[in-house]
Amino acid sequence: MSDNSARPRGGRPRRAGVGAAVRQAAEELIAERGYAGTTLDLIAQRAGVAKTTVYRRWRSKSHLAIDTLADLLGDPPAGIDLLSPITWLAAQVREPSVRRLLVGLVGEAGQDESVRAELRARIREPFTRHLVDEFGLSAPDVDLAFDVVVGALLHRLAMTGELTDTDALAVTDLATRLVFGR
Amino acid sequence: MSDNSARPRGGRPRRAGVGAAVRQAAEELIAERGYAGTTLDLIAQRAGVAKTTVYRRWRSKSHLAIDTLADLLGDPPAGIDLLSPITWLAAQVREPSVRRLLVGLVGEAGQDESVRAELRARIREPFTRHLVDEFGLSAPDVDLAFDVVVGALLHRLAMTGELTDTDALAVTDLATRLVFGR
Amino acid sequence: MSDNSARPRGGRPRRAGVGAAVRQAAEELIAERGYAGTTLDLIAQRAGVAKTTVYRRWRSKSHLAIDTLADLLGDPPAGIDLLSPITWLAAQVREPSVRRLLVGLVGEAGQDESVRAELRARIREPFTRHLVDEFGLSAPDVDLAFDVVVGALLHRLAMTGELTDTDALAVTDLATRLVFGR
Amino acid sequence: MSDNSARPRGGRPRRAGVGAAVRQAAEELIAERGYAGTTLDLIAQRAGVAKTTVYRRWRSKSHLAIDTLADLLGDPPAGIDLLSPITWLAAQVREPSVRRLLVGLVGEAGQDESVRAELRARIREPFTRHLVDEFGLSAPDVDLAFDVVVGALLHRLAMTGELTDTDALAVTDLATRLVFGR
């Protein structure tokens, strides 16, 4: 939800709304043209902001993407049953913007430990913490379930370009059994 | 296993060994420096070949990578039990060169249908066909198992940068249950 | 008018008509697309001949072009007055194919002495010899007149892209005065 | 004399000296290796500048060459007699760097109207304007004289590779008679 808003002392304050506008632009463009097809110049332009401003707030394109994705995902729904957060996760992956962000970021993660760390902290951990707190599950199990759901669906997408309800259901089932049945 | 070796008639025949040398160079370099960090110029140079020669045989870096990967994977082992091909698959994904090729290709697949098609035909289909023929399983189930194993492991790698035996085992179990237990 | 037809002994004789067809193709293509825009592959293709065949007969694109140009120019007209060969020369330069061949060759000549030599022997010398023999003029004077006419007109073309009657006339006058009035 | 120095508002100003360094490098390299033998990479490297910087300031190699040439030529000398500017022009053409630039540009001009236009505006027009203003001559006559001098000398160079004093003198005479004697 944030760039790195801790800007305590002197100088001109940051212009409000810039963070949101940039994330919004990034989300739209990546949904339209994919991660690699989206330029930082393009994002800045659509957000009505200078490229410098973007780089002052985010270290790199990847880090902006992670922030955008985290913002987009929001929190898993509070509910009584275990099924709903997992189903929610699968539904999120089916959103074009989420999917294309994830695919791009998985690619970058291979090259850059800081991306991996950020991805864990901002994307997976909130989900895991939610299930651990809510249902008393073991964190490693939930992490694994997360990786199975997201990874399997993403990989299916990479293979076929689309994702049927049946696929999504099968994978959610599997993940549920994983955390539940052991 | 091949570029497009069907060169029936006239003209100077393709120099033997070039295909293998280029794939070899691609494999090594991608293992060393990752997919994105590997240049076609570099591959050509290490293979002792002109860049134009590479582009004459493969449409793009992605297509060369798929060919390299297919060559590298080879066929799943013939065995009596169902477990061994799935275990074999997980083991393959743990190989650095296979993994980095896969990660790069999953990224490209998002942008390019022809990459997806080739990926299905050259990478997943041989595996699926093997299990269908050998054990009489349903193709969609095996496809899904493939996507679960490869996707989940790749995603874990993207999140943590490494892959423990425990992770691999858990995922293989899951996939086995998937094809077996239904 | 010739490639290098002296092929005394054994072996399969050269196919008749190839020389003419290639020159014809070269002339047409260069007239259409300019010297630099014309590929040897293209010429060979239009002539219905393999590229190898072209290179067996001509050392390079430049040498083919010189041969084509010499063929195209033919001999200056026999006439009683001195004016007509010079007017003829100016008229030739105004032909698109001649002009574009010349422009291309002047460019190449800067790089390659063998092109210069060939250009002298095949293009300028026939003209000069004609005027020397016919009218008893001095060879250096005629050479200079040639360079003035061709050079000035070509340069005007390079500057404006076209050549009016007035321009052509003024330059022919000048050249005539040059050889005549001294 | 300049790239397109009109950079009125905002943004990082262009690094001073880059224009001059690039033109200098281009001049030297073209004098050494000819127009076609000179790469933009090479020019950029010798100028200590990235290739992209060169392309940001000049549309193409040709346009850089025109700019370099204009800079190199400077203005014709102010003098009392008509002879001196024409002699000066002939002397300039005999300079290796000027000559090789001109030869290359004449070749490019055939392919590209924008090169022709730039050549007229930056190279010929300053010369013509000078003679028109200074001696009240007619612009078309001076243009023609320019084309005769430069064209004839360049063409002689293309034919023989060198240029004697006698040649230069003969052509200057001719051009002088042209503007003077009518």
Add this chain to the structure above:
DNA sequence: GCATAAGCGAGACGGTACGTCCCGTCTTACA
């Protein structure tokens, strides 16, 4: 009639340059 010699079509190959693209950094002026 069969060896020898060259021509030819087809297309692979090495090499070199091109002009474009995008990232992330920088340098100004102004707010």
Add this chain to the structure above:
DNA sequence: TGTAAGACGGGACGTACCGTCTCGCTTATGC
């Protein structure tokens, strides 16, 4: 200190064309 604007270095991309090469096949001559 933030911001707009845009220059800059660096590096890869995929394309184009040249002139050479290597095959298999064809067509002549000379023994």
